[in-house]
Amino acid sequence: MRVEAVTEPGPEWDAFAEAAPGGTLAHAGAWARVMHEAYGLRPCYLAARDPSGALAGLLPLFRFRTLAGRRELVSMPFLDTGGILAELPEVREALLEAALERCRALDAQALELRQPTRVPDVPVGAAPPRSNLVLRLERAADAQWKALGSKVRNQTRKAEREGLSIGEGSPQELLRDFYTPFSTNMRDLGSPVHAKRFFGAAAQHFGERLRFVVVRDGPRPVGGLVAIRHGGKVTVPWASTLRSERRRCPNNLIYWEALRWAIAGGAHSFDFGRSAPGSGTWDFKRGWGAEDRPLAWVRLSPSGRPLRLQLADESALLRNLSSLWSRLPVAATRALGPRLRRFLAD
Numbered sequence: 286m287r288v289e290a291v292t293e294p295g296p297e298w299d300a301f302a303e304a305a306p307g308g309t310l311a312h313a314g315a316w317a318r319v320m321h322e323a324y325g326l327r328p329c330y331l332a333a334r335d336p337s338g339a340l341a342g343l344l345p346l347f348r349f350r351t352l353a354g355r356r357e358l359v360s361m362p363f364l365d366t367g368g369i370l371a372e373l374p375e376v377r378e379a380l381l382e383a384a385l386e387r388c389r390a391l392d393a394q395a396l397e398l399r400q401p402t403r404v405p406d407v408p409v410g411a412a413p414p415r416s417n418l419v420l421r422l423e424r425a426a427d428a429q430w431k432a433l434g435s436k437v438r439n440q441t442r443k444a445e446r447e448g449l450s451i452g453e454g455s456p457q458e459l460l461r462d463f464y465t466p467f468s469t470n471m472r473d474l475g476s477p478v479h480a481k482r483f484f485g486a487a488a489q490h491f492g493e494r495l496r497f498v499v500v501r502d503g504p505r506p507v508g509g510l511v512a513i514r515h516g517g518k519v520t521v522p523w524a525s526t527l528r529s530e531r532r533r534c535p536n537n538l539i540y541w542e543a544l545r546w547a548i549a550g551g552a553h554s555f556d557f558g559r560s561a562p563g564s565g566t567w568d569f570k571r572g573w574g575a576e577d578r579p580l581a582w583v584r585l586s587p588s589g590r591p592l593r594l595q596l597a598d599e600s601a602l603l604r605n606l607s608s609l610w611s612r613l614p615v616a617a618t619r620a621l622g623p624r625l626r627r628f629l630a631d
Contacts, residue, residue: 286341286375288383291330293317294345298332301340302370303516309401310513310520310556311360311367312345315490320347320362323483324627329358329391331383333376342371344380344398348391352603352628356393358384362630363479364522365417365559365580368400377404381589388587395592397630400581415582418557418567418575419518426545437537437572444500444538451542452499452506456488459497463509470525472618475607479523480623484511498542500526500535508535512543519547520556536569544573603629 291298294314302312317328326347333342345367349359361367369384371377388396401417423429430438452462464481471478488495491513499509508526512519521543526535540557547555557575560567571577584592606625610618 286336286379287334288379289332289334291332291343292328294330294343297340298330298343301343305370306372307401308370308516309366310515310518310522311364311399312343312370313491313515314345315487316345316361316364318490319483319486322486323480324623326362326627329387331380331387333371333379333383335376341373342369342376342380344369344384346384346387348393349630350628351630352625355395356391357395357397357630358388358391358393359397359399359630360384361399364399365415366399366401368398368583369404385585385587385589393587396585396587397594398583398585400583401578403581404583415559415580416562416577417559417580418570419578420544420555420557420573420575422544422548422553422555424548426548429544429548432574434572434574440534441537441541444534447502447533449500449502449507449533449535449538451538452501452509456497459499459509460484460488462499462501462506463497463511465506466508466527467523467525468619468622469527469615471622472613472615473528473611475609475611477606477610477625477629478618478622479626481619483623483626484523487511487513496543496546498539498546500538502530502533507533508539510539510543512546514547514550514552517552518554518556519543519550519552521558524558540573 294317298314302308317330320326329346329348331344332340335341344360346358346360347362349357349362369377369380384396423432468478494514496512497509498512499506507530510521510524512521544555557570560570582594584594586592
């Protein structure tokens, strides 16, 4: 078994990531370019090859520095999943050992693997509960509509009765209209917003596989989401609507449009993304029929010893930052947010 560094993941990488069981959006090779262009993060991608030279496993990694100044290797920052992608135990073991070796060589203090499911060969420490919510899609939009609960259908109709509509325009216009309410909502939540160039780089490198779905009240954008197609699944990593518009159900409209787009593209499942069990967003996603898929994030010391994963609200530094952030003008958070966001992996 040979493990090699990959500086430019290409078609071979993506073909493996899309075909392998357990492959997720985070394993797409495009992120190597997106994160480097947007934030200067340096990829440390690893690929395992069997004796014949065929690709047998992969691990996307990024060199990451936290707000506290700690150096870490993370797979994958800003996304819900990532980690080792391989079927055979010996391949997983080789990739894990290579990642730990890289961790030690770079004097990094931790290796974080955002495994979508439990991997038998990877040790697990005490981790907080996390789960994605995934919906199995019908083959036609009409059948999907009928499969939805009456509450979801009524709220989607309500958004239309309220005069809301799905926005049209060029990718640049839709990015602008997505980012306006997104950055406002992130301020309200007390969270530094991603750089606009981050989403622009994602749109460039994912091309037609990525769509900005925007909901407007006349010409005014009131919400939007980012949907990305990968390996038969459409994932929504980011979505926001203005708090002042929630009673008009714009969330229902953008998610229904994203579901229609996913079905039209032949997707078999739809990943609503991560939410804390019992939260309002968790209830909303469950209302569409999405099922919990417990995640298995793993944090290891350079020696391979399991470390405890910490939630953002367990950090006094991040709690204080959040409290301050929610009181700043939106314009200030749009300017300052991207400078901080590259140090926040969640």
